[in-house]
Amino acid sequence: MKALVISTAAPDATSENQTGSTNWTLRLLRLLSYNHEITLLAPPPLDEPFLKQAAFSIIECPPDNHFGKCARFIKSLRWKIYPSMWHQRSSKIERSLAEATGDSFDVCWLLDDYAGMYLREVPRNLPIVFCRHFVLNMGLPVKSEERNLASIIKLGWHRRLATSFDRWTAKHSNITVVGTEESRGNLHSLAPDAKIIYFPTKPCYLPKPIAAKSILRSKRADKRIVAVFVGDMSFPRNEDAVDWLISKALPLLSEEEISHFHFKFIGRTNKEKMENKASAGNSSVEFTGFVDDLSSHLADAQCTVIPVFGGNGVRIKTVTLLGSGLPAVSTKDGIEGLPIKNGVDAIIANNPKSFAEGLRQMLDVNKRKSLAANCRIAMASFLSEDEDANEIMRISEQAIKANF
Template identity: 25%
Template sequence: MIKPKILFVTPILHHPPIGGPTLRIENSIKAISQISELYIYSRVAVNGMGGNMAVEFYKTYCHHLYFAPFVNPQSNSFKKIQTLFFRMINKLSREIFKKNIFSIHHQESEKDYQHLLAIASTIKADIIWLGCGNISYPLLKYIKDNSNAKVVLDTDSVWSRFILRGLPYAKGDKQYQQIYQTGQEKIAEENWGTKLADVTTAVSEIDAEYYQNLANDSRQIKLFSNVIDLESYQLIPPMPKGFKNPSIYLAGTFGSDSPMDDAARWVINQVLPIIRRKIPNIHFYIIGNGSDTTLSDIQDPQITITGKLESVLPYLCHVNVALVPLRFESGTRFKILEAGACKIPIVSTTLGAEGIPVTHENDILIANEPDDFAAAILKLINDQELAEKISTNLNKLIQQYYSINSLVKEGQEILAKLLN
């Protein structure tokens, strides 16, 4: 049987994965490569995706790896000097005006989009698959306006929910209005984008229901879940030097006023003091891109904030409890999938576990208030039998529903819909 040709287009790409979005993209590529003749079109430069090692890694999964023109390295020395000059001016501007004057990020143009369509035509692609579809609506519109290509818009969440769930946590009227306006703009994109794409993917039944209400035909919406490659979690790495137990762990991508920043501060300010009354020497590990910047004001010898790491596993595999204390977010959590793969018990808020069929006290502990959240952590640390039961059951659930093989089956259903 001849496999369909897929041009997988992504604005996020990195190896090894350094967070949920890069983990989703990598595992999507692993699954799609099994059911298609795969070509990758990177909207990320070589140095941004992890260097030549990353290039060679992704080449093992595709027939060819292309790069968008706007991410090609600039050999022009004037361009480099100009960028350094802009950065210097921006630094002064931030000190005086609290904002940048110049944008030094690469910007995609119509010429870049034309290049993408030219590649699709050259390889005779049957499908253009837009990874990180939530931020690819302008590209979707261009493709549909200028070609007859079948397009999969691959979403990792309902982005408008991600934004608007932050409204209760806005700091003042100005931020409230900014969040509201941005959320409404994203709702508008989701409305026309879901109708325009041949298939829009959803990571859970909850997200699928949202997109089905926007689609021309509910059959346009297909599941394409967040999964993990279980083989990547078989070897337990040694614990970091100076690692301390008993310990709790939080990992993600951080930024000012982000869901992860809010989650970390909620634990530090409201949950951790309760735990310390029972376990004074508890250690809290906070890991992830931007954590060391957004939480730079936290000075506590019993809190370790690492910033971005090449791998979270040396920490995750040796903690007592992993936390998912999210109060606003959307999608499904790789934090739960990774902890489950490593057989580490989890305490999560209801929202943190959204979209994953976990059951309180069977494969996870759910708590939404500081007292309850702290009590759940203490229960898992003090009751080893319960911790083993929770972590073992979650591991079984991950193996059954959230493996690469599961994603392959979902991908086959998408191809059947598009190619029949």
């Protein structure tokens, strides 16, 4: 099956520039490559090792942002396209779509949210699968933090465009793919007749299992248990998660209990800002920033914390943590869609009191050992590429059928 594949960000799961979104984009591309003959249109840098070794066609399409500010405003209003998307616009992709025909390809996959701005330019007889990483209307605040008129008007304008974009793209795509059930419910509320498929987000490369002995014993000189959180803390939801953990859950632990933990937060962050949030007393908190070798940091950990709320976005890091077998204390939202049983594969806690109690359980070596073993088994089949590749093929076939 011939697939025209469009991404507005370079697929990336290995460099410092990677995000959960670029990681998932690369996984989707890998899955498509199993059963599709791909022509990929994407911006540079296309340095990911998988892309350099790929047997399919890759056309580098740098963004050139050739629309002026006034033109972008008018086109956003007319075409219902979110304003920031224009900065990733590529005239080379425009020309490629103008030349494409339904005879050249069997299906078109738009691999990220911003690629939706090309939806109207895809040939009408070419079925479209649109992959949503982050449903726009779900990520905007209801009220502006700045109470001046200009900020209120700007937020209202962005909310209107976000909702319009989410609605019309769901209606005009043959199939929309989302990574969370909450995202699917949101889009169904905007476009009840649209075909929305839940396809859980997963890391491009399988996480390296953590050795059992590492989970049982800390390598630190002070013997504190290392509890890791992995995520881009410049992203509001992750910053809020860390703030909630430090300000709400950790204060419920006793001084003795907190003295047994070292909390390590891995990922891009404003280090000074986040360290100011750290509690005093016997707490031990570290913000590493981006790390080149995540596996080595996870190998030093005895457990993980996933205090995230909200069902929108890409949860690559969560799946990586659980797939590696780290015992976890997580909110329900943090493990949504994963084959995880509370108390068996992980500890699920939705409020500060229960989260603190989950951390207390992590002080029990046998509990950590049990959770780790069960979690590895639960996640093994979930992370299989073969079945996911077959599901991607079925989605393409459904899109073709829906287009007739």
